[in-house]
Amino acid sequence: MSKTLFAKDALLPTGWRRNVLLSWDDAGRLTQVQPDAVAPRDAPVSAGPLIPGMPNLHSHAFQRAFGGLTEFRGAAQDSFWSWRTLMYRFAAQISPAQVEAIATWLYIEMLEAGYSAVCEFHYLHHAPDGTPYVDDAELALALLRAAERTGIGLTLLPVLYQTSGFGGLPPNEGQRRFIRATDSMLRLLERLRPLCEAQGARLGLAPHSLRAVPPEGLREALAGLDAIDATAPVHIHIAEQTAEVDACLAWSGQRPVAWLLDHAEVDARWCLVHATHMDAAEYRRAAASGAVAGLCPTTEANLGDGIFDFGAWRGAGGRWGVGSDSHACVNAAEELMMLEYSQRLATRQRNVGADAGEPSVASAMTLAAVQGGAQASGRAVAGLAPGQQADFVVLDAAHPSLAGLSAADMLSAHVFASHRSSAVDTVWVAGRPRVSAGRHPLHSQAAAAFIAARTQLLTTP
Numbered sequence: 001m002s003k004t005l006f007a008k009d010a011l012l013p014t015g016w017r018r019n020v021l022l023s024w025d026d027a028g029r030l031t032q033v034q035p036d037a038v039a040p041r042d043a044p045v046s047a048g049p050l051i052p053g054m055p056n057l058h059s060h061a062f063q064r065a066f067g068g069l070t071e072f073r074g075a076a077q078d079s080f081w082s083w084r085t086l087m088y089r090f091a092a093q094i095s096p097a098q099v100e101a102i103a104t105w106l107y108i109e110m111l112e113a114g115y116s117a118v119c120e121f122h123y124l125h126h127a128p129d130g131t132p133y134v135d136d137a138e139l140a141l142a143l144l145r146a147a148e149r150t151g152i153g154l155t156l157l158p159v160l161y162q163t164s165g166f167g168g169l170p171p172n173e174g175q176r177r178f179i180r181a182t183d184s185m186l187r188l189l190e191r192l193r194p195l196c197e198a199q200g201a202r203l204g205l206a207p208h209s210l211r212a213v214p215p216e217g218l219r220e221a222l223a224g225l226d227a228i229d230a231t232a233p234v235h236i237h238i239a240e241q242t243a244e245v246d247a248c249l250a251w252s253g254q255r256p257v258a259w260l261l262d263h264a265e266v267d268a269r270w271c272l273v274h275a276t277h278m279d280a281a282e283y284r285r286a287a288a289s290g291a292v293a294g295l296c297p298t299t300e301a302n303l304g305d306g307i308f309d310f311g312a313w314r315g316a317g318g319r320w321g322v323g324s325d326s327h328a329c330v331n332a333a334e335e336l337m338m339l340e341y342s343q344r345l346a347t348r349q350r351n352v353g354a355d356a357g358e359p360s361v362a363s364a365m366t367l368a369a370v371q372g373g374a375q376a377s378g379r380a381v382a383g384l385a386p387g388q389q390a391d392f393v394v395l396d397a398a399h400p401s402l403a404g405l406s407a408a409d410m411l412s413a414h415v416f417a418s419h420r421s422s423a424v425d426t427v428w429v430a431g432r433p434r435v436s437a438g439r440h441p442l443h444s445q446a447a448a449a450f451i452a453a454r455t456q457l458l459t460t461p
């Protein structure tokens, strides 16, 4: 297979460039990204503009199976917490084979929608009755197989979950499949590490949240992780809900982000997932830590979480990326659109995500989200530059919304005006085409297996 591609237009970390020649090595790492090049006679030419593949920094794969099933009013006032009750009911019965079928289909949807990598925040560990599987890594292995089969890049983040609330409240019945003692988690990480390495996946750790991990569990787990891999990524859900902020204040006298910054060495390894509810000092301090804000705009909108103050975060130099979280929507472009629109509605301004160096909001947001997503992934997937993985997306230049536009405007149309009809043509991961003409080769087969798994789940009493 050829290891070069010539693109008339490509979005490099420095912006749009013309006549770009890309080359990569056998491992799928870019060795050359040369703008203003002359196309070699035998080099394949990209059919449309090239943009970097988007790392999806936050996913709970199994949640894909109940998309659309929580969109009705169950109580006088539905909230994140009533949604969670339904999610727990679903999580209680799902089998390893069903997890694998759902994740396989989900990762194909991600690839077809412009994501080239995913950070899997994996908290379903045990059998439905809460006892460990004979192989304690059973469900993690199902996710590894799904990633391997589909070709998506993976950062696997086994989740530490120990309590049901601040102050060490014992876990409830709905959480029995999630619970692990710290030493059990460290043994799981030891078991998974060589398996991840063998398939080019990165292993990290996700303390679920401050309400689910008490201070000593957090401290011991992070020390244990450091002993295994001192640069491994660490992700945590934080300040997603105002009720969580209130509970943290009642417990500690501090808001969650402030507490975390005071009690853990939060740095560039960290991804603060959501971080929706921060005060001005928390925005400044969290941004200065170098951590990535893991924004999940469509899920946050779906769950009624609140609106992240993107202006305050960027003003403080904060890094950020996007994730599809509950998978209410699986589309890299649409997360950027939702983020930008939330800010337009909140601030009554337009093109909030643009910056001085890049006036096109879709281009600026794509570049920033790829950088932040790569940092949160702990993998070399930071865009079209030598040393990074050859992960890129070719936009469909013949799509009616894009045809005839400049490359930058094509990306704008892809993000803001393609009306959810995919303008993704080809997706390459580590120098291999995984999606061609908008379709993954396993699309139909994986869709059928997903539908069968969901039907089983819905018909199980």
Ligand SMILES: [Zn+2]
Pocket: 058, 060, 121, 237, 273, 325, 326
């Ligand atoms: Zn989440």
